[in-house]
Amino acid sequence: MTVRLRGDLSSLPSYIPGVSRPNAIKLASNESTASSHSKVVDAITQAAQGINRYPDNGAAALTDALADFLGVDPANLVTGCGSVALCQELIQITCESPEDEVVFAWRSFEAYPIVTKVAGATGVPVPLRPDHSHDLGAMLAAINDRTRLILVCNPNNPTGTVVTTEDLTHFLDAVPSDILVVLDEAYAEYVRDPDSPNGIELFRTRPNVLVLRTFSKAYGLAGIRVGYGIGAPEIVDALRKVHLPFSVNAIAQAAALAALEVRDELLERTNDVVAERERVSAALTDMGYPVAATQANFVYLPLGEASVDFARRSAEAGVIIRPYGTDGVRITIGDPHENDAFLSFATTVSREFA
Template identity: 55%
Template sequence: MTSIRPDLDSLPAYVPGRAVPGAIKLASNEVPIPPPAAVLAAIAEAAAGGNRYPDLAAVALTERLATELGVGTERIAVGCGSVSLCQQLVQISCRETTDEVMFAWRSFEAYPIVTQIGNARAVTIPLDGDFRHDLDAMAAAVTPNTRLIFVCSPNNPTGTVVHRAEFERFLAAVGPDVLVALDEAYFEYVMDPEAVDGTRLLEAHPNLVVLRTFSKAYRLAGLRVGYAVTAPDVATALRKVCVPFSISSVAQAGAIAALDHASELLSACKEVVGERVRVREALVAAGYTVPATQANFVWLALGERTADFARHCGEHKVIVRPFHPDGVRVTVSSPEENDRLLEAVLAFAP
């Protein structure tokens, strides 16, 4: 009999957004257009060297990120997407089954998965009545066993942001002995001037880890590359537990090229910002509860009607992401796809 961990039977599965032929996929927060031609050319050139191992330390990408962010290379750890870095954070901070990883709920569905894989204990704190992080409740829930706290801003799946002032109060309340990971996967879509920018707080808080990704605004979801910016000792630990060669040559080249063409890529975020306002206003006018969002998606708080709503949209060839029994997350896409979404959604009584 093989010695497989029995607790893996209860491991929650990460559920990717479904793809249905002929349907619009608004379930995975993907950008509907491919990267620019110059980025695709860099990817193709790197793929031609696929017979060689990638740069283990991702030196060129690390140096480029350091320049972009104005920090030393010793502060950066590159990962196979920010999800991989989340798992690495659990690995470097948790040793015992009594060690605790805290996060809001509902938040990014990978958090409970990486926590259980790391053999740690998940501590979840409900979102407040506005679908935002209740940072006061989270700070009050810290115990001597708390090792790591995930704060997702904008929060996936509700789209709400944490403000700088409240986050600074939270960091002061938590203290310097607990790692705090600020997951900013959707940072490029944020327009709220009060929203936190984790990179501005790193000097004052050595226990802070800022996570970002090339999967969203930079349109490289299929290449799997993200990064952490943090104190040098934390970045070193993250690099130690990274799976060797997990950031492919293609991913590294694509990310560097994306940074080279950042102005073109990020200019497309403006259209998403405009569309998310239009989509949300239409949904609110129709009677749906939709919190203000700073991401490239909207959240419909549907409760027990979540599954029925997702099924209804599917029948209209629009695939959304249900989180039963809480609500549905819907990607803000092109105006044409958003029109089809609204046509389907408005046919369902809120």
């Protein structure tokens, strides 16, 4: 006898992480290349002494520290095993049947269609604009009486583009108040565009807006997995009901707390990433490549049908980047010498791909 499993599992796509190869430069996963701060490492070491005990399921100390940092009430905060875990839990609290719909831009974060289907809901992907940013007008047009959740990734992954404060404000004002809008701001610390919105400010006057952020990127804790959400208390309470117990482990909580304590030093590092982002973008533009306007810690080249071949050739040259089907490739900003290695490859094949 064969065990009965969900009938739709065969159609579920799997999340594909950035690959790595021995001795190759990995620019495929949007990680911070800077080593962890010594105080964070010390906190991890100390926390490891108590791993025989369960962690605080509510991450109270971290929640209080985040609330103080962000200027919100602890009741507005919820933590998760990375922001992607919170994405799935948000779908679980808003969607009850396959008829319920989750609207998101496409191409955007690859986990969106996966966690939507895992939760048993229906994804509604809305094509990006020609400049590879969210088409907020089209997303508004996609709303109907089955819409339960809208995901806005800003800056967008993998394109790095942002929507303006004015456009996002008009969008939020037009969305029915009973539909939850999630502003996924995983890359917020890399934004330097003054016209880009701050989701935390927008949430303060909109009870149907929740903001997601993470310690994985600018804080350099990708290997530990801590994300958090900021929203209305009733949404936070609902998330806690579907929260996987103890999913933010004791070491992760200690690391995130320590990272907050040294945040000024950690966030100062983002300036180096931004400087390299601008240098790499300018160099690729000078070579003739199409380059999306990015505000994240990566650069996106919309190479269409040539994307997979370009990524394969880059890997053969010793630099791993990430292709997205027939849409484009994403290159994480690494250390200067790593970026130089990619630019050297890009130069050698520019006549073929630019």
